[in-house]
Amino acid sequence: MRQNQFTQDRRYDPKAIAQYYRSRPWQAIWRALTIVWSFAGFVLGMIWDSWQHEIAAHQPERASHLRQILTRLGPTFIKVGQALSTRPDLIRKDFLEELIKLQDxxxxxxxxxxxxxxxxxxxxxxxxxxxxxxxxxxxxxxxxxxxxxxxxxxxxxxxxxxxxNLQPVIALDLYLMRWAARWLAPWLPLNLGHDLTLIVDEFGIKLFEEIxxxxxxxxxxxxxxxFADDPTVKVPxxxxxxxxxxxxxxxxIEGIKLTDTQRIQAAGLDTNSLIEIGVRSGLRQLLEHGFFHADPHPGNLFAIADGRMAYIDFGMMDQLEEPTKETLVDSVVHLINKDYLHLASDFVKLGFLTPDTDIHPIIPAMEAVLGDIIGESVGNFNFKTITDSFSELMYDYPFRVPAKFALIIRSLVTEEGLALTLNPNFKIVEVAYPYVARRLLNGESPALRRRLIEVLFKDGKFQWQRLENMIAIARSDQNFDLFPTAQLGLQYLLSNEGAFLRRQVVLALIEDDRLHTQEVSRLWDLVKEDLKPGRLFNAALGALAEFSTEGAAALARF
Missing domain, CATH: 3.30.200 (Phosphorylase Kinase; domain 1)
Incomplete structure (x- = not known):
């Protein structure tokens, strides 16, 4: 088998790579010896620290040494270090902090x-x-x-x-990593939850796509x-x-790196506007398109003189399936509503916990880690803080980070770091939740409308406070106009699909044998500035005009 037979295909094929290097053992042995020799000093140093009971004292030094080793070993190992920097289930907090410094x-x-x-x-x-x-x-x-x-x-x-000659070098490193993973997995005390070779294969697939x-x-x-409909995002x-x-x-692209705050300010660009563009475009990638930029480091994002943000370097991308996007929306809502039981269930659906995990003992620990996410200042609580906190939880509970979500976490932490560079007081959740609330209220799809109903009803009772909170948070987004949302809501209520919600709204108004006039009054006070009677009347006429005869008959029967 000739070497170019697996390099020309441009797809990661572990069987073809293994077949090639098994017939050329000297190449694999020489590279393996180089790798082992590079790590030997690091391992011996860790053992010596353990014997001397000085692990904590030398931990920063060892973490820095590991980063230097990965850099010397070349492209594959630099990428491995970057990938590991998003894996709190595999790497302890002190080493995470050093690996994050790896520069590509x-x-x-x-x-x-x-x-x-x-x-x-x-x-x-x-x-x-x-x-x-x-x-x-x-x-x-x-x-x-x-x-x-x-x-x-x-x-x-x-x-x-x-x-x-990049692909053969990477292929050889991946072959050796896969071989090591197969032999080491049974001996490693890690919450992997699945075969370690699958992690290597996921990494190999993405790396081959990138080259x-x-x-x-x-x-x-x-x-x-x-993003063709978004005038704030530029793609070359x-x-x-x-x-x-x-x-x-x-x-x-003639632009300014987002970390160059002096040039951005000198160009007269609004840093808060750039942050909004970055966060919103990131959320749209994850929750709308499901196709996201997995490597948004400072060299891949630029501010343009006209106020737009430019994305470049699309080598590392990934795709989320529709059920995953919907569960992500659920998890954000459950997080903000502090519904930790359902949030734990979301973690199971997303693969962070296995289906046979007893989630009830985990819920108090999750509450302790995530309970103050809204109340804390950005300096004390952000995505990186969550990642660091989970790195400790994952040694006590069977959390793991699925390979796909390692890319998402890397993307979110990196984007948040860029935003904090532009504005130290920035809080990503303050942009993320209004976006999610707006999408839920707009009910753009049947799935989102079902999730809105799930949010608004708990144990069969209408959650007036949740609706108030959601509207208030959505309105904190200056670009959010409540009127089109109310129009969509009215059309939905009058449709066949809205029959269940119509009944529930009527029941909610007379729940507990009383008219909930106080709650309705509070809601009206919250929305009346956006819902002028004239606009609301025209919206009602429009909804009725589109209302089918069948729907009218159904409403009359109700």
């Missing part, structure tokens, strides 16, 4: 080699493609480097060139289509004529 940057490789790759991949001479190209890369990372250029046709572009620039180009276009165009598996040519 390496010294650039020779530009002569890069230009040779461009020429070979695109089958053209450099000067027949670009009227000019920077002699040195403007950015270098673990998997490739970027040049600034101008096409012959005049467009300014970024040219991303992959490091030479396929044609796949990255398709991801960029899909992401752009999802792909120049397919000058793109291959190892060379990606895309529109040059």
């Amino acid at each position: 940057q390496l010294p650039p490789f020779d530009s002569a080699i890069a230009f040779s790759i461009i020429k070979t991949e695109l089958k053209r001479e450099i000067d027949s493609i670009y009227s000019q190209i920077s002699p040195e890369p403007v950015a270098a990372a673990s998997l490739g480097q970027v040049y600034r250029a101008r096409l012959i046709s005049g467009e300014e572009v970024a040219v991303k060139v992959q490091r030479p 396929d620039y044609l796949n990255e180009g398709r991801n960029a276009e899909k992401f752009a289509a999802n 165009s792909i120049y397919w004529r000058y793109t291959s598996n190892s060379v990606l040519t895309l529109e040059w």
Whole structure:
């Protein structure tokens, strides 16, 4: 079997990779010895600390040493370190803090080699493609480097060139990791909940996708289509004529890194507006489209002079299925409502707890960790704080982080860190919950309408306070107009689908043998500024005009 048989396919195939390297054991043995030698000093140091009862004293030093080892071992291990930095079920808090510092940057490789790759991949001479190209890369990372250029046709572009011989190197590392995972898994005291080799395979799939620039180009276009209706988000165009598996040519974005607060302020950009764009676009990715950017680090997000935010680098993306998106909405609502029993059930559905787990002993611990999420200041409580707290819980309870959610956690923690850089008083939940409340109130789909009913009714009783809270929180979003929501709600109540809710609303008004005029009065005081009688009357006429004869008959029968 020739090497290019598994590298040309561009898909992660552990069986093909294993077959190749089993027939070339010297390559695997030499790389394995290099890896073992690199980690030997670290392991011996940990053992020595244990013998001397000085583990706590030397923990920061050991954590830093681990980060340096991963950096020296190259691209695969840098990516492993970044992935582990989002796995509180596998790595303790002190090591997490050090691994988070890993920067996806390496010294650039020779530009002569890069230009040779461009020429070979695109089958053209450099000067027949670009009227000019920077002699040195403007950015270098673990998997490739970027040049600034101008096409012959005049467009300014970024040219991303992959490091030479990258896929075989990564494939060999993944082969060795998978072999080690298979042998070490039974001996590791970790709450994995499933075969450790599956984690390696998930990582391998994403890493192989990331080094396929044609796949990255398709991801960029899909992401752009999802945000075509959002004028605040910019996605660079792909120049397919000058793109291959190892060379990606895309529109040059002249922007400012979100961590460069001085330049952002000098450009007169509103930092709070940029935060709102970042958080809302992140929530839309997770809860609406299900297709999300899994690596939103400072080098991949830029502020543009016109106030927009630009996303670049779409190598690491992932897709959420519809039931997962719906459960995520549930979990946010249950978290804010402090409904920890149902939140624990959400964790089971999402895979953080196995179905046979007894959730009742876990509920008090979850309440202790998450109970003050709304009341705490951002400096004391945020996503990173939640992650750190769970890293301690996971050694006492059978939590695990599914591979897909490791990417989500990484994305959320990174986005929150960027937001805090722009505004230290920012609190992501204050943007997230109004967004979720607005989506629930709008009831854009039958699934969301069902979830709204679940939120508003508990043990068969209408939760007046929850409705008040949800409306108040949704209205804290300045872009939220309650009137279209009320219009949709009225149409829903008059529809066949709304028959159950009609009955429940009537029962709620006379619940406990009394008219709930006080609750209705409070609600009216809350919404009357948005629901002027004239607008409400016109909405009612519109809803009735769309109301079917069958629906009217059903309402008359009721």
